Amino acid sequence: MKKRDRKVDKNVVLNIVAIVGGVIINVLFGYFTYTSGMPIYFDTIATIGVGAVCGMLPGFLVAVFTNLFCSFFNPFAIYYAILSVLIAGVTAIFVHRKYFKNKLSLVLYILILALVSGGLGSVIQLALIHQPQFVEVAHASEYLSNHLKLNFFISFVLINICLNIIDKGISTIAVVVVLRFIPEKNLDGIWDVGWQQRPLSAVDMKRMKLSSKKNGGKLQRRVTGMLVVAAVLITLIMGIISVHLFYENAKVSYTLNAIGAAKMASKVINPDRVDSYIKKGRELGDYVETENALYDIRASYEGVEYLYVLKMRDDGCQVVFDLETPDVEAYVNGDIIKFEEAFEPYLDDLFRGEEIEPIESDDLSGWVITQYYPVRNSAGETVCYACADVKMNYISDYLIGYIIKVTLIFSGFFMLILAYGMWLSRYFLVYPINSMASYTNDFMSENDNQTALEENVRKIKALDIHTGDEIENLYKALCRMTEDTAEKMRDVRQQSKAINQMQTGLIITMADLVENRDSDTGYHILKTADYVRIILAGLQKKGYYAKKLTPKFIADVEMSAPLHDIGKINIPDAVLNKPGKLTDEEYEIMKTHTTAGKQIMEKAISTVKGESYLKEARNMAAYHHEKWDGSGYPEGLKGEVIPLSARIMAVADVFDALTARRVYKDPMPFEKAMGIIVKDAGTHFDPKCVEVFVEAEKEVRRVLRKYQE
Secondary structure, eight states: OOOOOOOOOHHHHHHHHHHHHHHHHHHHHHHHHHHTTOSSOOTTHHHHHHHHHHOHHHHHHHHHHHHHHHTTTOTTGGGGHHHHHHHHHHHHHHHHTTGGGSHHHHHHHHHHHHIIIIIIHHHHHHHHHSSOSSHHHHHHHHHHHHHHTOOHHHHHHHHHHHHHHHHHHHHHHHHHHHHTTSOHHHHHHHHOOOOSSSOOOHHHHHHHHHHHHHTTOHHHHHHHHHHHHHHHHHHHHHHHHHHHHHHHHHHHHHHHHHHHHHHHHHHHSOGGGHHHHHHHGGGSHHHHHHHHHHHHHHHHSTTEEEEEEEEEETTEEEEEEEOOOSSSOOOOTTOEEOOOGGGGGGHHHHHTTOOOOOEEEEETTEEEEEEEEEEEOTTSOEEEEEEEEEEHHHHHHHHHHHHHHHHHHHHHHHHHHHHHHHHHHIIIIIHHHHHHHHHHHHHHHTTTOHHHHHHHHHHHHHTOOOOSSHHHHHHHHHHHHHHHHHHHHHHHHHHHHHHHHHHHHHHHHHHHHHHHHOTTOTTHHHHHHHHHHHHHHHHHHHTTTTTTOOHHHHHHHHHHGGGTTGGGGGSOHHHHTOSSOOOHHHHHHHHHHHHHHHHHHHHHHHHTTOOHHHHHHHHHHHHTTOOTTSOOSSSOOOGGGSOHHHHHHHHHHHHHHHHSOBTTBOOOOHHHHHHHHHHTBTTTBOHHHHHHHHHTHHHHHHHHHHHHO
16 A cells, blocks of 8 residues: 555644634633632633533643643642643533533533532642632631631632632533534534544444453553553652652752851851850840841741750750740750750760761751851850751641642643543554454454455455554555455355356256156156255244254255255166056165165265265255154154254155156145145154245245146
8 A cells, every 4th residue: 555645634723723722712811810810710711612622632731731821920820730621521521422412411510610620729729828819719718607607618618619600600601602603513523633544433433342342342441551550650750759859959958058057147156255145145235236147147048947056065055045936935045955865976076166067856846957057266266056957847848838739730731641642542552453353353254245245345445544653554464464355255256156056067967867767757856956945944934943054054955955866876777667556675675765875975975075065965865754753764763863954855855746747646736735744744744844834835836836837
């Protein structure tokens, strides 16, 4: 197959235009409502529209990129991407299942969007900023909480849901109005733009799903599972790495701030006045001045929670300065603080007045990183230490907020990546493979019908799979294989037809050789063959012997019927053509034509490697004179032990013998002959064979009349 130039699909262009236009519309509405201070946004109206018209993936794209661009003027917008994605997903599901045509379903849809946006949006706001984003909403929530005695959070969620009912209700109504002007057939084309083959009809999709379900439907589940696992792992790994890097960077940054604050504090301390500060404290004017300078230093270094000055003594640390903090009562200058356990390894260095590395501890002050920096006098002696503590709980709290933000941002992109992966696998893998499998099954199941076989080849070629990868190569190989197979099957059928015609001619010739020796059996093999066909059709119509009456069995019996008297080739002419009644001895000789026929057919079967139609010829030749009650010959078989083909031939053979002219008798009238057949049902004949033969009276009379004429 040559690679064909493919025109740009207008539906693909419409999807791109819808996505770009949708993002622009959403951003414009979002900017207008944000700058005007409205407590609701209309930044999902195009998300709903694109999700409804183009499907889930385009809706997800509009949702994520809308929030990405809105974050340039609204710093919280990016964290709401997951809400927009969920709105697009719910919209696509409702439209795909035709729920938008029902008013009650529309109301349910708006309520679901309001619950998702209002409920989850409230949780996001409280997690990020610990309060409602809009002052008006905060006041209304407080008012509702006070007057209805509700929890503030519940009040906030209820108000947020109500606001979103208005927001999503107006957006939905606008989208529904627009949808009414777009023909449904155009919507179907815009929705399914991913086809890398001829789009499948609803009937084909249903059949393919049933076939996939019958075979376990494992491909779709495995691909989806793989995408989910991959996306989750990537999200977790990226999240863990980013959180770890943030924590390490924050720890290093705050440790440097502690070092900087301690160094800066050491420079504002007058080392010659330390003892005076300890004794008199705020009574000294420069003590207050120095303390204020320390407050300014602490405020200048982010993360520094405690800033203080200590003098090392044998019995502990003596406080020189200790700045007040909101949650912890400050020590008074001159207080003695016992050494904490975390500082014991560093005491020798501290008493020698040396610098020490930052110390991480979890003792009296909680989980902190502490930096001690020596304050030296003019002689180079360390008189005290300026100390700065960074509280690690502050980093942990900030880290929790960071994790929440990262999770919210990643969740929106996670859903987008997952949707894209599923879309890609569906149109480039699942649909092409299932289509090929479904039509190949049809091709294999119709191999007995050349017309159906060639029609299925046409259908396979009409799939036009063009994924541009190994799947397309597989499809091209499948097309060549099925086309070649159909061609070879046509040749085989033509050869088989020729062989069958030759076999039929040989059978008729063999039967004619026997019949031409018998002067009384004019057209016997032709008439009995027609009667056999009538009985076979009747049994099949009635559903009798359904397991036995396969198409092949019927064909074999019809083909073999003329050979039922092949054994007469061994009967002497004097007996075979005797004009009068046979003697007992002659009758015994005549009966041997059944065993002779069996031997002839078995020899033929061994020669042609057991061709099945000859097996039925053997059965009819050997047992067409057996009787239902077991009184027949040559073996006295009884009931259904007698082969079905022989039981059918018994009725046909006797009826023709009764209605045919012989040198020793005239033909029996039709009614009388049929009466004998009916009378002998259950004794001579299989009752079911007699039943269908009698019911086909018109066809039987037609055969009899044809050969009489």
